[in-house]
Amino acid sequence: MTEKDDWRLLNLDGEFLKKAYVNPTDGEEICKYAPQLRYCEFCLEPVQDNPHQWWFLPVNLSCCICEDCFHDFKELFAWKKLDGWDIEWEGKKAFAKKQKECGGSCAE
Numbered sequence: 001m002t003e004k005d006d007w008r009l010l011n012l013d014g015e016f017l018k019k020a021y022v023n024p025t026d027g028e029e030i031c032k033y034a035p036q037l038r039y040c041e042f043c044l045e046p047v048q049d050n051p052h053q054w055w056f057l058p059v060n061l062s063c064c065i066c067e068d069c070f071h072d073f074k075e076l077f078a079w080k081k082l083d084g085w086d087i088e089w090e091g092k093k094a095f096a097k098k099q100k101e102c103g104g105s106c107a108e
């Protein structure tokens with residue numbers, strides 16, 4: 001049972017995360033596509049380049065939430081879990097756009 005005064009909530013303005021839609025992903029994907037996300041928003045667990053470390057990201061990629069915190073706070077924040085296919089990684093998008101523009105012929 002998670003308390004409202006859990007230490008992980010003390011320094012956090014979590015209002016923006018209330019009822020957020022979150023996608024599951026892993027540490028490897030975050031390091032690849034969203035390297036600006038480095039710590040769990042709640043407990044400051046560092047993101048590792050590891051496909052077996054699970055994370056949860058709100059759809060706007062504003063922060064990341066570790067697996068433990070996700071399970072501890074999902075009821076408190078009323079998060080809605082998505083299937084992970086909807087993540088719009090900025091890097092992936094830019095890459096796809098670039099390929100389209102050059103017809104796949106550019107080397108870089």
Ligand SMILES: [Zn+2]
Pocket residue numbers: 040041042043044045065066067068069070
């Ligand atoms: Zn955490």
